[in-house]
Amino acid sequence: MVNPPTPAMRNLALWLLAQEANAGKPSEIKMYAAFRVCEKLRRRLSTLAGVTGYRSLISRALTLAKKEAPSLGEVQVKEDGSLEWTGAIELQQGMDEAGKEGGAVLVTQLLGLLVTFIGQTLTVRLVRDLWPDAPFEDMNSETEKEL
Amino acid sequence: MSEQDKVKIHKLPTGVPGLDEIMGGGLPELSFNIIAGSPGTGKTTLGHQIAFANATPEHPALYFTVLGEPAMKMLRYQQQFTFFDQTKVNNTIRFINLSQFVLEKDLNAVMAQIAKEVEGTSPGIVVVDSFRTVARKTQAASEMELQAFVQNLALHLASWQATTFLLGEYTEDEMRGNPVFTVADGLVWLYQIVERNAVVRKLQIVKLRGQSSVPGMHTFRITEAGLETFSRTLGLAGKKEKERSKRRLSTGIAELDKMMGGGIPEGDSILVSGASGTGKSLLATHFIAEGLRRGESAIVAVFEERPRGYMERAKNFNLDLETAQKAGRLDILYLRPLDLSVDETLHEILEAVRRVDAKRLVIDSVAGFEMALAPGFRTDFRESLYRMISALTGIGVTILSTVEVEVSFTAFRFSNFSVSFLADDIIRLNYVEIDGQLRKILMIIKMRGSGNSNDIREYGITSKGFIIGPRMKGHRGLITKVPESLDSSAQEEEPPDKPKGEE
Numbered sequence: 194m195v196n197p198p199t200p201a202m203r204n205l206a207l208w209l210l211a212q213e214a215n216a217g218k219p220s221e222i223k224m225y226a227a228f229r230v231c232e233k234l235r236r237r238l239s240t241l242a243g244v245t246g247y248r249s250l251i252s253r254a255l256t257l258a259k260k261e262a263p264s265l266g267e268v269q270v271k272e273d274g275s276l277e278w279t280g281a282i283e284l285q286q287g288m289d290e291a292g293k294e295g296g297a298v299l300v301t302q303l304l305g306l307l308v309t310f311i312g313q314t315l316t317v318r319l320v321r322d323l324w325p326d327a328p329f330e331d332m333n334s335e336t337e338k339e340l
Numbered sequence: 341m342s343e344q345d346k347v348k349i350h351k352l353p354t355g356v357p358g359l360d361e362i363m364g365g366g367l368p369e370l371s372f373n374i375i376a377g378s379p380g381t382g383k384t385t386l387g388h389q390i391a392f393a394n395a396t397p398e399h400p401a402l403y404f405t406v407l408g409e410p411a412m413k414m415l416r417y418q419q420q421f422t423f424f425d426q427t428k429v430n431n432t433i434r435f436i437n438l439s440q441f442v443l444e445k446d447l448n449a450v451m452a453q454i455a456k457e458v459e460g461t462s463p464g465i466v467v468v469d470s471f472r473t474v475a476r477k478t479q480a481a482s483e484m485e486l487q488a489f490v491q492n493l494a495l496h497l498a499s500w501q502a503t504t505f506l507l508g509e510y511t512e513d514e515m516r517g518n519p520v521f522t523v524a525d526g527l528v529w530l531y532q533i534v535e536r537n538a539v540v541r542k543l544q545i546v547k548l549r550g551q552s553s554v555p556g557m558h559t560f561r562i563t564e565a566g567l568e569t570f571s572r573t574l575g576l577a578g579k580k581e582k583e584r585s586k587r588r589l590s591t592g593i594a595e596l597d598k599m600m601g602g603g604i605p606e607g608d609s610i611l612v613s614g615a616s617g618t619g620k621s622l623l624a625t626h627f628i629a630e631g632l633r634r635g636e637s638a639i640v641a642v643f644e645e646r647p648r649g650y651m652e653r654a655k656n657f658n659l660d661l662e663t664a665q666k667a668g669r670l671d672i673l674y675l676r677p678l679d680l681s682v683d684e685t686l687h688e689i690l691e692a693v694r695r696v697d698a699k700r701l702v703i704d705s706v707a708g709f710e711m712a713l714a715p716g717f718r719t720d721f722r723e724s725l726y727r728m729i730s731a732l733t734g735i736g737v738t739i740l741s742t743v744e745v746e747v748s749f750t751a752f753r754f755s756n757f758s759v760s761f762l763a764d765d766i767i768r769l770n771y772v773e774i775d776g777q778l779r780k781i782l783m784i785i786k787m788r789g790s791g792n793s794n795d796i797r798e799y800g801i802t803s804k805g806f807i808i809g810p811r812m813k814g815h816r817g818l819i820t821k822v823p824e825s826l827d828s829s830a831q832e833e834e835p836p837d838k839p840k841g842e843e
Contacts, residue, residue: 243437
C-alpha cells in the first residue's frame, strides 16, 4: 500500500522550498523553487537509482501532484528527469500563489514516494546530504506540527 | 622462504557468521572476487553484508548497481536485514548506479566511470552488482575485449587498494574458459536446490588464492540477519584432540555400570538401540541425571518430544533435571523445525555444548533427528553426524544416542539406520515373549577397547526408573524374541517391572 503524504512530509517540503526560494531571484516565479529542490534531488538520486530510476519516480510524483494542483498542468519531465515548464511564460506569471502551492504538492509527493520505497530514515539522510539543516519529524505521523 | 619474508595477506571479516572460518580466516584484502549463483541465491545480500561489515569513514565501500534489481527496491528490501545500518548509506557506503553508462556507452566509458568514482573515494570495498550485465555488453564484441576490461578493472581496483566483489548470475557451465573467472582471485558459488518441498541453500568456495579455505559444499540460511553459514567441518577443523581419559562415567544405573566394566569410558559414543517402548529415553535420562548429580553439565537434543514433556517424564521417575536446568548446567534443545539442515542442527548442538561446557550429550533420537531434516539433507545425515560425534568425543564429550529399531521377530538389528559405526559402545534393548508375557531384555553388544558383560539381563521400568534384574537363564534364542525354555524352574522369577500390587 502506498502511504499518502503526511503533514510532516509537507512541512519538510515547505522548508525545502523556502530554502530554495531564497536562492532564486526575487522576480523568479514561485514554482522554480520546487524545480530547484527536485533538481538537487535528481542529481543525488540519479547517482543512486540511475537516471531512469529517478525519472520514473519524479514522473509518478508529478502525476499524483497534478491531481491536486492544476497549476502543474504545464510541467513536464525531461529525458534526464529534470523538470520543464512547457506552457506560455505569461501563464506562469499570472499564477504565482497557485504555482507555489503546486511546487509544494510536487515536492511533498516526491518525498512521500521516497518514504514509501526506502523508508523515512534513508529519505531524511538523503535530504540532509543536500540540506544539512533540514528539520526532522516523524514523516509517518499523521499529526500536523508546525516547523 | 621464512614466514617473515612472506607478504602478509590481511583478512577482512565477511560479516557472515561462519563464513570467515570457511574462507580460511576471512576475505583476503585487495583480492578480486566473484560471487556467482542463480537468481535468488543471496548474492546481493552477501555483497551487502560484506560492504556493511567493512565500510568505515577511512575505507568506505562503493556499491555499483547495474541493470539488475532497481537500486531503490534493493535498498527497500535490504534495509529489512539487521546488518543494514542506515547511517552508513551514502556515508561510508555509496550506492552508484551505472546502468546508463552500460546502456549508452562502451566498456571504456564504464571503466572510466568506475575509475573516477574509485579514485574520488578510495574505497576499501567495491561491489559491482550485477557484473554479468556489464559482461553482456561485450557479447557482441570479442572475448579479448572482456578479458582486457576485467584485467584492467582488477588491476585498477587492486592498485587503489580495494577488495572487489563482482556479483553475477552465472551457471557452472559458463565457468570454463570465461576470462572473468580466470582473472578472479576468489570465487564463491551460491546454490539453491529445491528437493521435494524443501529448499536447500549451499555455498562453495570454488577458488581462493593465497589461503586455504574449507573445501566442499557448506549449508547456509538467509534469515533476518542475512546469510548465516554452517561449515561442513562444523568449525572443528584442526581442533586438537584431547587425550583420552581413563575415567568411567556412571550411567546412573548401578547394574548397567557393572555390566559395562565400571561405566561408560569418558569420551565414548554410545548407542542405545531398541524398539519403541523399551526405555531408551529413560536410560538416556538416567545417564544425564547422574552426570548432573555429579556436578557436570549436559545437553539433551530432543527431536520426538518437547522439553517440557522430557522434564516431566524425568520428574515422574524422581530424576531431577530441573535444578541443573535452572542453574544453567543443562540445556534441552528441541530441534524439530522442518527444512533444518543437518549442519545447522549440529552447529546448534555444538554451540550449546560449548555454552554450558557439557561433558555429556544425549541425542534422542537419531531417527527423530533424521526426520526433522529437510529431505535434501538426509543424504548428508550419516556423514555429518559422524563428523560431529568424532569431533565432540575427540574433545572428551561423552555422547549417548538413542535409535529406534523396528520390532522384528526374525532378525536381530542394532539399528535401522546403519549408524552403529558411530558408536564405541552399543546397548541393545529388546522384547521377548515368555509364557504369554512381553518381557524386556538388555545386553551390551559392543564396548570398544574394554571388556563388558556377556549376560542377557532382564530389566523393567518402575517408578524408580530403570531396574536391571539378574541374568536371564533357562532359555535359548532370547535375541530372536521367541525363546525356547530350557528349564521350567527358571520361569519362577518374576520380571523386575511387575506391578507393585502383585508383588
